[in-house]
Amino acid sequence: MQQRCDNFLQFLIDAGIKNYRHGIVLAVAEKLNTMIVGIYDGAELEGEHK
Amino acid sequence: MAAPLAFGTLSRSCCVRGGLVRVWEALSHVVAWCAPSHLRPLADPEKSRVKEGQMTTFISGELEQDIESVPGIGPAAAALLAKVGGCAVPPHSLRCVLRAHVCSFPRCHLVMTQKGVNNTYQLFGVFLGLCETGAFVLCRACVVFCVSVGGGWPCCVRRVVFTWLATHDRFHRATTL
Numbered sequence: 446m447q448q449r450c451d452n453f454l455q456f457l458i459d460a461g462i463k464n465y466r467h468g469i470v471l472a473v474a475e476k477l478n479t480m481i482v483g484i485y486d487g488a489e490l491e492g493e494h495k
Numbered sequence: 496m497a498a499p500l501a502f503g504t505l506s507r508s509c510c511v512r513g514g515l516v517r518v519w520e521a522l523s524h525v526v527a528w529c530a531p532s533h534l535r536p537l538a539d540p541e542k543s544r545v546k547e548g549q550m551t552t553f554i555s556g557e558l559e560q561d562i563e564s565v566p567g568i569g570p571a572a573a574a575l576l577a578k579v580g581g582c583a584v585p586p587h588s589l590r591c592v593l594r595a596h597v598c599s600f601p602r603c604h605l606v607m608t609q610k611g612v613n614n615t616y617q618l619f620g621v622f623l624g625l626c627e628t629g630a631f632v633l634c635r636a637c638v639v640f641c642v643s644v645g646g647g648w649p650c651c652v653r654r655v656v657f658t659w660l661a662t663h664d665r666f667h668r669a670t671t672l
Binding site for chain 2: 447
């Protein structure tokens with residue numbers, strides 16, 4: 446999960462987007478999680494950063 | 496005789512410059528792929544500056560096709576996403592087409608090819624297509640997704656989701672999509 450989110454963040458950076466990148470990653474991941482339960486776990490992601 | 500000579504010199508210098516640019520691009524991609532994970536940017540939900548209410552509305556609301564309905568994406572970001580091209584390293588993109596599992600490279604953006612990302616379904620497809628190492632089945636679905644660029648985007652996203660769910664024993668969930 447972490448890798449996919451990081452890749453998506455990298456994609457946004459490469460696309461030239463400068464603002465709200467982490468927010469976009471979070472929004473897409475959370476929305477997809479409502480459609481595919483378990484695809485994203487915010488707590489797990491936060492845990493990997495600490 | 497001077498004109499053809501000048502033309503020849505010019506075209507040769509353009510070729511050399513073009514070649515150098517390509518070598519530079521290829522090297523920068525290789526360096527990015529090889530970079531240790533701590534040097535690459537990490538997605539961090541705590542860094543999100545999107546307003547809570549906006550996020551909740553998006554998550555709990557109906558999915559809209561308009562890409563600007565995604566929190567954080569405004570007209571400027573939408574225009575940038577519409578211009579996004581394919582993978583810049585030709586051997587990589589070729590291998591991606593032929594062998595799905597190669598798209599586990601972090602910078603494989605083949606999912607967009609030349610069409611850009613113009614709606615929410617495509618953006619979701621990009622997220623799902625950026626495979627984690629070992630997610631081979633999802634990668635194969637990603638290639639199906641890539642090949643069918645140009646029409647039926649929501650359908651393609653659904654196919655990716657179906658395949659993913661089928662491999663994770665949650666296939667019954669797909670019926671709700």
